[in-house]
Amino acid sequence: MTDLYQSQRAMRNKRQAAMQRGVVAILDVGTSKIACLVLRFDGLDPVKTADGVGPMAGQSRFRVIGAATTRSRGVRFGEIDAMQETERAIRTVVQGAQKMANVRVDHVIASFSGARPRSYGLAGAIPLENGTVDECDVARVLSACDVPDYGTGREALHAQPVNFAIDHRSGLGDPRGQIGNRLSVDMHLLTVDGAVVENLLYCVKRCDLELAGIASSAYVSAIASLVEDEQELGAACIDMGGGATGLSIFMKKHMIYADSVRLGGDHVTLDISKGLQVPMQTAERIKTFYGGVVATGMDDREMIEIGGETGDWEHDRRTVSRAELIGVMRPRVEEILEEVRERLDAAGFEHLPSQRIVLTGGASQIPGLDGLAGKILGQHVRLGRPLRVQGLPQAATGPAFSSAVGLCLFAAHPQDEWWDFEIPVERYPARSLKRAVKWFRDNW
Amino acid sequence: MRPIRRDPTPRRDMRPIRRDPTPRRDPAPSRWAYRIERMWLTPFYRALLRKGLPVAVIAGGAAWYLGDADRLDALRGHVAEIRRSIEQRPEFMVDLMRIEGASPELSADIREILPVDFPVSSFDLELDHMREQVAGLDAVAGAELRVVAGGVLEVSVDERLPAVVWRSREGLELLDEGGHRVAAIPARDARPDLPLVAGDGADRVVAEALQVLAAATPIGDRVRGLTRMGERRWDLVLDRDQRIMLPERNPVAALERVIALDDAQDVLARDVSVVDMRDGRRPTLRLSGKALEELRRFRSLDDGEDA
Numbered sequence: 001m002t003d004l005y006q007s008q009r010a011m012r013n014k015r016q017a018a019m020q021r022g023v024v025a026i027l028d029v030g031t032s033k034i035a036c037l038v039l040r041f042d043g044l045d046p047v048k049t050a051d052g053v054g055p056m057a058g059q060s061r062f063r064v065i066g067a068a069t070t071r072s073r074g075v076r077f078g079e080i081d082a083m084q085e086t087e088r089a090i091r092t093v094v095q096g097a098q099k100m101a102n103v104r105v106d107h108v109i110a111s112f113s114g115a116r117p118r119s120y121g122l123a124g125a126i127p128l129e130n131g132t133v134d135e136c137d138v139a140r141v142l143s144a145c146d147v148p149d150y151g152t153g154r155e156a157l158h159a160q161p162v163n164f165a166i167d168h169r170s171g172l173g174d175p176r177g178q179i180g181n182r183l184s185v186d187m188h189l190l191t192v193d194g195a196v197v198e199n200l201l202y203c204v205k206r207c208d209l210e211l212a213g214i215a216s217s218a219y220v221s222a223i224a225s226l227v228e229d230e231q232e233l234g235a236a237c238i239d240m241g242g243g244a245t246g247l248s249i250f251m252k253k254h255m256i257y258a259d260s261v262r263l264g265g266d267h268v269t270l271d272i273s274k275g276l277q278v279p280m281q282t283a284e285r286i287k288t289f290y291g292g293v294v295a296t297g298m299d300d301r302e303m304i305e306i307g308g309e310t311g312d313w314e315h316d317r318r319t320v321s322r323a324e325l326i327g328v329m330r331p332r333v334e335e336i337l338e339e340v341r342e343r344l345d346a347a348g349f350e351h352l353p354s355q356r357i358v359l360t361g362g363a364s365q366i367p368g369l370d371g372l373a374g375k376i377l378g379q380h381v382r383l384g385r386p387l388r389v390q391g392l393p394q395a396a397t398g399p400a401f402s403s404a405v406g407l408c409l410f411a412a413h414p415q416d417e418w419w420d421f422e423i424p425v426e427r428y429p430a431r432s433l434k435r436a437v438k439w440f441r442d443n444w
Numbered sequence: 445m446r447p448i449r450r451d452p453t454p455r456r457d458m459r460p461i462r463r464d465p466t467p468r469r470d471p472a473p474s475r476w477a478y479r480i481e482r483m484w485l486t487p488f489y490r491a492l493l494r495k496g497l498p499v500a501v502i503a504g505g506a507a508w509y510l511g512d513a514d515r516l517d518a519l520r521g522h523v524a525e526i527r528r529s530i531e532q533r534p535e536f537m538v539d540l541m542r543i544e545g546a547s548p549e550l551s552a553d554i555r556e557i558l559p560v561d562f563p564v565s566s567f568d569l570e571l572d573h574m575r576e577q578v579a580g581l582d583a584v585a586g587a588e589l590r591v592v593a594g595g596v597l598e599v600s601v602d603e604r605l606p607a608v609v610w611r612s613r614e615g616l617e618l619l620d621e622g623g624h625r626v627a628a629i630p631a632r633d634a635r636p637d638l639p640l641v642a643g644d645g646a647d648r649v650v651a652e653a654l655q656v657l658a659a660a661t662p663i664g665d666r667v668r669g670l671t672r673m674g675e676r677r678w679d680l681v682l683d684r685d686q687r688i689m690l691p692e693r694n695p696v697a698a699l700e701r702v703i704a705l706d707d708a709q710d711v712l713a714r715d716v717s718v719v720d721m722r723d724g725r726r727p728t729l730r731l732s733g734k735a736l737e738e739l740r741r742f743r744s745l746d747d748g749e750d751a
Contacts, residue, residue, distance in 0.1 A: 070470050088472035095473050095481055104485035208482065 008156075008419040014212040015411070018107035024212060025066075025097060025105040026407040027090065029112045029200065031075045031243025031266060032362060034086075035396070035404040036093040036108075038066030038101040039411060062412050064391035066101025068093045077262045078114025078217070078244035080199040087203045094207060108204055109213035109411045111220050111403055113244045115196035117157065119257045119347070120148050125184035130438065133166065133175045133183055139421035141185045155194040157216055159418035162186045162254040171252070187418070190216060190258050213411065218246025218258045220406030225360040225384030225399070226250055235356035236349055237384065238340055238377075239403060240363035242266045247340055249347060254415070257347040261339040265363035268332045275328040276320055278306050287366075290322050293330045294368035299323040333366065337376040344377070358384035362400035531567040539563045539595040546601040550583050554599060557581065566591045582625045608650055609635055611642040611669075623650040643672030652695070656680065659696045662703050663712065677722070686712060689720045702727065 018024040019041050028035045039062045070093045074085025098105060124145030128137060142161060150156075164172040166180035175183060197214065204211045222237035231250045239246040243264045249257040268291075273283035290304050299322040308316040349355070357377050359369065364383055373381045386405035388397065396404065473481065483489045510516050530536075539562050543551045557577055560569070571589045578587040578599060586602040606618035606626045618626040618635065625647070629635055639657050646653065653670050656678055660667050663682070671679045678695050680688040690698050698721040705727065706712045711719065718730035731739065 073472075091475070091478045092470060092472040095478055098482065098485055102485065104482050208479065 008417070011211060011213050012414075012419065014107055014210055015109070015414070018212050021106075023101075023103055023105050023107075024411055025094065025108045025209070026404060026411055027094070027108050027110040027204070028217065028401075028404040028407060029075060029078075029080070029086070029090070029110060030072055030217070030241050030362075030403070031078050031113070031264060032072055032241070033069050033400070034072045034075075034089050034093045035069040035401060036067070036090075036097040037064050037392070037396070037404055037408060038097045038103065038105055039063065039408055040065045040101075040103075041412070062390070062408065064389060064393075064408065065103070066097035066099070067393050067396050068096030068100060069396070070096070072242070076114075076243055077264075078112050078241065078246075078260070079193075079196045080112075080203060083199060083203055083206075086199075087206045090203055090207050094209065106208075106210055107212040108209045109215070109407055110200055110204060110211060111215045111217040111407050111410075112196065112200060113217040113239065113241050113246045113260060113403070114262070115192035115260075116262075117190050117192050117216055117218065117246075117258050117260050118150065118154075119259065120150065120189040120191070121256075122147065122159075122187040122189050123184065124187070125182060127182050128166075128180055130434070131179050133178050133180070135176065136422065137183055138164075138176065138185075141183045142187065142418050142421055145185065145187050147189070150189075150191045153194050154191045155197055156189055156418075157192045157197070157214065158188070158190040158219060158255070158258075160188050160254060160415055161418070162188050162252070162256055173252075188254065188256050190219075190255075192216070213414070215407060215410050216246065216248075216258055217241070217403040217406075218248040218260060219255050220410050221246065221360055221386075221403040222248045222250055222255065222358075222406065223409050224386035224402045224406030225358055228253075230354075230356050230358065233356070234352045234354040235358060236344060237358045237360060238364075238373075240264060240336070240359060240361035241403075242362060245336055245340060245361070245363070247343055249344075249349060249352070251352065257349075259343045259347070261336060261343060263332075263336045263339060267336075268329050268363070268366075271332045272325065272328050276306055276325070278308070282306065286325060287329065290325055291329055292322070292326050292367045293333050293372045295323040295326040295330075299326060329366070330372070333363075333369065333372060334376065336363075337373055341376055354380075356380045356382075358382055360384040360386070360399045360402040362398075364399050531565040536566045537563045537595050538566050538569060538591055538597050541597040541599060544598065544600040546584075546599075546603050550581070550601065550603055553581060553583070554578055554601065558599075560597070563595070566595075569597065583627055585620075585624075606635065606638060607654060609638045609640045610647055610650075611640060612647070613644070617647075619647055619650050621650060621654065623647040639667070640669035641672065642669060643675070645675035646670070646672040653678065656690065656695050656699060659699045660703075663706065666712070682712065685717060687718045689718060689722055691722050691724060698724075 015024070022041045023038065024041070025036055025038050041062045070089055072086075073089045074080065074082030075089075080086045094105070094108070122145040124141050124143075126137070126141045126144050138161075141164075163170065163186040164175040165184045165186075166172060166175055166178050167182055169180075172178070200214070201211055218237070218239055221239040222231075226235050226237055231253045234249070234251040236247055236249045239248075241264045243262070243266050245261040245264050247259050247261070248255050265287075269280060269283045269287055272278070272287055273280050276283065276286070278286070286304060286306065290302075292299070302322040303319045304322060304325065305317070305319050308318065310316060344350075355378050357373070357380060359373055359381060360383070370381055370383050383399065384402065385399050386397065386402035387409070389405055389408055392401075392405065484493070510519070541555070541558070541560065541562070543554055546554065558574055560574075569591065571591075575587050575589045578584055578589070578601065583604050584601050585604045588600045590598050592598050604620040604624060604626045607621045608619050609629065609632060610617050610619050611632075616629050616632060618629060618638070620626050632640065639653075641650070641653050649672070656670060657667070660680060666682045666686075668681045668683055671681055673679050673689075677692045678690045680690060680699065682688070688699065688702050702711070702719055702721060705719075711729070715732050715735035716729050717732045720728040720730065
């Protein structure tokens with residue numbers, strides 16, 4: 001735990017260094033594509049509009065100056081499978097983005113979707129010694145959380161304090177300066193397979209880059225695609241990627257649950273490929289052009305020429321109706337959504353006050369998906385597109401880029417995590433001095 | 445009864461899929477290509493490559509080319525040849541010398557000391573050196589040399605005008621008003637128009653001498669010259685071996701007093717050998733020997749009569 005704590009702290013310092021230099025790259029390592037955006041931070045003060053609300057949700061401080069995307073290689077289920085291949089893909093995409101930005105980037109913030117994330121709710125409480133809550137009390141209460149045994153080989157990816165309570169007052173966002181006797185905290189801990197993080201670190205290092213931050217793509221795509229009141233009132237974001245479908249539940253602007261289903265758009269393609277006996281590229285093409293999940297009478301008459309390269313006339317002139325294609329795709333999409341439903345039920349999503357579900361990610365572009373998802377997941381389903389950020393090319397504004405855009409927001413304004421607070425030292429010299437001052441004041 | 449069409453969809457409605465759905469070519473850069481690209485995007489290396497490298501190549505090439513002594517000599521010879529060919533153009537040639545503001549004798553002197561064999565290129569004329577040479581002549585107060593249009597070397601000379609003739613131990617010399625030597629003359633007769641001064645150190649006080657001589661104009665026809673005595677005061681020497689000894693201070697006033705005395709009592713016409721004005725309170729007269737005897741005789745006669 002402590003060494004990951006240290007490495008996360010080191011990443012935060014690198015992020016600060018990158019902000020000083022003003023250029024940072026974000027890297028979304030997905031199963032079907034790898035996207036890289038180069039952000040320039042101008043360090044401009046955000047224009048004050050209203051108290052507590054920044055202009056454009058505080059994301060006007062950066063600008064996307066380079067964007068590149070490439071077909072992913074060597075990634076399965078959102079995890080790096082073949083390191084050399086992935087390293088090459090990262091090199092390609094970073095070089096493309098650098099060339100467009102015409103600037104060299106050294107720091108990169110990465111996200112990935114797989115690695116079997118697991119959520120834990122942690123609680124901790126401490127008595128307050130001198131009445132008011134200060135920074136080190138927050139750090140102490142965070143370290144007083146009883147960390148569950150999440151198994152060897154797993155590492156904490158996010159550890160965010162979600163809720164603070166002083167005595168009987170709960171739901172405090174920022175307890176500093178408040179007066180009470182007892183401070184308690186609820187923390188959300190997300191752990192992933194350590195080997196996956198190691199692999200990503202190794203690949204990034206092989207590309208002469210430094211990792212300045214790491215995030216779960218379920219989390220960052222929710223940041224990008226949930227609007228502010230959805231984040232506040234509670235919503236689930238389902239990021240349907242190529243190899244894995246991430247889901248995260250937000251409440252009071254904090255992620256309270258995240259999970260991932262190891263199924264995605266690539267499995268749909270694979271089903272088409274197997275069911276129609278076509279190569280994967282053709283299957284992908286058919287899926288993107290004619291795919292759907294709701295068949296109508298018109299679809300029976302719409303024939304798709306699926307072709308072939310064998311030289312056999314009969315084989316190369318095969319056609320398939322769109323209804324047949326939908327018949328192949330729908331069970332798999334249903335399976336994915338059922339799986340997601342299961343995870344949401346396990347997380348107790350139905351007990352939340354708001355049942356809003358947002359579908360995003362590349363696979364959410366299947367026509368008719370919102371109707372199907374409405375039947376499986378509940379009525380409050382909408383398709384989400386990422387927030388618009390300055391300088392983002394038109395090609396990168398689709399739902400497939402929601403985790404990339406979310407990473408931009410994450411890079412600009414990361415939420416407080418455990419490692420942002422100082423390590424509490426019980427024998428803190430300032431504390432004893434403060435105690436001495438208190439003793440003086442009490443006696444004279 | 446209509447026949448049922450076997451094929452419900454006409455062929456033209458069928459959507460073809462592209463024949464060759466190969467993915468867009470997106471080759472990964474090699475590790476070295478990636479590193480070089482990143483290096484190229486680094487501002488330092490970029491500046492080094494875009495400015496440093498050409499400068500280094502040019503400087504290195506020049507150093508290599510000039511490193512060989514033969515090539516360097518050839519290059520220098522070539523440059524010198526071009527330079528000479530430009531210098532020898534008729535536009536830059538000087539054909540004659542014109543001397544302004546100098547007497548014929550001085551002109552002859554200047555021509556003698558400036559041995560320029562015309563025609564010569566104006567680049568080869570060392571005007572400063574020549575000017576120093578001309579200014580070094582005694583009779584020249586200042587000189588200006590310039591090459592004017594038409595290939596003429598113009599020498600404008602400010603000539604010194606002799607004011608007095610000075611008889612020194614070395615001989616007779618002409619001095620200007622400031623006491624500067626102008627020329628030597630063989631005899632006093634060569635310049636009878638100029639007054640004569642004599643004595644050591646007279647050249648340093650020529651201005652005072654001229655003032656005294658100017659004051660002496662009423663008796664000008666009798667003045668023979670001025671003599672500097674002991675390098676501190678003047679004696680005005682008249683004909684008949686008469687002398688007017690002037691004081692160190694205010695010699696002009698003393699002389700005017702003598703002239704006034706002469707006007708009133710014809711002092712200088714009498715048999716007086718020296719009028720001594722050194723004592724400021726009164727003039728002292730020294731009679732010649734004959735006059736003194738005569739005076740004594742008169743006095744004894746007077747004494748006899750009285751006795």
